[in-house]
Amino acid sequence: MRAGGELGRNVRAIDSEVRETSPGPRMAWPPIPVSWSTRARRPAFQGLLAFAIYLVVFIVGFAQPLVAHPRAAQVGQVEVDPNFYIWAWRWWTYAVSHGINPLYSTQIGAPRGYSLAWATTSPPVALLMWPVTAIFGPVASFNLTLVLAPPVSAWAAFLAARRLTGRFWAALAAGAIFGFNLYETAHESSGQPNLTVTFLLPLMVYLVVLWWQGSLGRVGYVIWMTVVMALEFYTFMEAFADMTVLWAIAFAIGFVVAGRSAWRTLARLAGLTAIAYAGAIVLASPYLIYALRHFPSTFSRQTPNFSMDLAGLVLPQSYPDRLLGMTWLASAAGRLHSSYAYVGIPLLLVVLGLAIFTWSSRVTRLLVAGFVIIIALALGPTLYVDGQRAFSLPWGALWSLPIARSAEPARLIDFGYLVLALVIALWLAAPVRSRLVRAARVGLAVLALAAMFANLRDFAMVVVPPAPTAPPAAAALPRTNTLPPFITDGLYKKYLRPGEIVVVISDRGNAGMLFQAQTDFYFRIAGGFINASLTPVDAIPQPVSLLSHPTPARVTGFKAYLKASGTGAIVVERAWSEPWMYVFSELGMRATTVGGVTVFRPAAAKAQT
DSSP, X not given: OHHHHHHHHHHHHHXXXXXXXXXXXXXXXSOOSOOGGGOOXXXXXXXXXXXXXXXXXXXXXTOHHHHHSXXXXXXXXXXXXXXXXXXXXXXXXXXXXXXXXXXXXXXXXXXXXXXXXXXXXXXXXXXXXXXXXXXXXXXHHHHHHHHHHHHHHHHXXXXXXXXXXXXXXXXXXXXXXXXXXXXXXXXXXXXXXXXXXXXXXHHHHHHHHHHHTTSSOHHHHHHHHHHHHHHHHHHOHHHHHHHHHHHHXXXXXXXXXXXXXXXXXXXXXXXXXXXXXXXXXXXXXXXXXXXXXXXXXXOOXXXXXXXXXXXXXXXXXXXXXXXTTOHHHHHHHTTOSOXXXXXXXXXXXXXXXXXXXSTTSHHHHHHHHHHHHXXXXXXXXXXXXXXXXXXXXXXXXXXXXXTTTTOOGGGGHHHHHHHHHHHHHHHHHSOOSOHHHHHHHHHHHHHHHHHHHTTOOOGGGTOSOOOOOSOHHHHTSOOOXXXXXXXXXXXHHHHSOTTOEEEXXXXXXXXXXXXXXXXXXXXXXXXXXXXXXXXXXXXXOHHHHGGGSOOHHHHHHHHHHHHHHTOOEEEEEGGXXXXXXXHHHHTTOEEEEETTEEEEEOTTOOOOO
């Protein structure tokens, strides 16, 4: 306790120094634990250095396959999400350049098309990557997005923590916590950039600190916060909704812990933030109005798998080779509902230590209380511990609201990681005189980082050819993530008509949207996956997918579908074509094998030659 008392006294002393040396009453709260005289020099250079470190670490440790093969569609090719985003990166450039409604596409779900208003197409990211998409193609653009997302998110958290503490190494650790946590890397390896492009969240914290320190005026704060909030809305609406709730909670906690002397300053900040939020809604109104007018009645409710398992905070991911032979631990982790909420015991001890030794700091109280509330909300409507249902939570009714019923509570952990990033920055930044205390503090922080990083997923674990699922004869065919020459060599132009409706069948997830994006929308596709609540999870029209186990009724339904939809061809990627060869041949469909695919046509259809 003596060491802890020294840490607490030093934090309080720094708080007092900031209040005494700060110009004007704005710095009365929160007490930023850094003096103006000890701010690190050359912040621009340090920001550049931090980003370079994050980028190198991420490439070397995680993303080497993406850098080595930037134009290969290789991330999560047995899943549907990655190829949806590859398609979205191409779609936004196509829609904008052709002057068509980007929120509705008849290129997929043909002939009627799909509304994209409630699909997470992340237009700011897609449009930002437009030059890369135009020059190198959507696959390379998507891969580059995955390479840059965690380092940029880490860098944004570094900026916030660096401004908060004035300490380079403390801020560097904070950025690593936010940019390279399990939530970030797990969704990276699943190819979901809407969940990994998270740099806007710490930028909001950065703007708040700038305003509080007097480095950003009211007008500048409102303008920049409006832009950042609006970009967050367009990047991922669910995160924007979560952000709205947590802003309200943060200000409520702030008024409780700030003290009467700081209420007026905090009220000004709340008012300016409310103005910025209103401005963001105005900027988002074209999309928002369209989305609300086309609210889908088929949105599914969240399931227990969408909620965070409380044990997941301390149980690491079940990677046996990283658990020192503790197979029982891998078995326990395998029972969890949420697999990307791991924090680790050492980092939780940092939170506890900061709370115990620096509780007089209002920033500490704000962060600790905020973290507890975030975890409570991330648990969802029902508490699960180690895969077992415990009891319903009092706030469970929140997840029955129309706009939240399909949201995933576990995703709130990303905001929790941001809080943890600031916590570890404060933990490392508070000066102490005792070398023993300093060593213990740094040691616990290093242990916390090591416990997190040892549990991360890398792309090498998922960038592999899809596993065989077909009969042995088909399994002998080459299975690779390389696109077939039918697409890459332009052979589709000889065998398909422009704008023709095509069904694409492949064990590659959402292959039709990938092929269409690569051909710059040369043909339309029946089916495609945009959202689990709105489209088939296998991305294939149901009458076609049912034909994998044909019955007379299914064959009749299939023929009726072909006629009603105007489907002119079925393209089967050859590596997975064997089960379908017999089905379509028995139906009298003509087959042409070319460029790694087999093109099946109804007897009445004629190919262009």
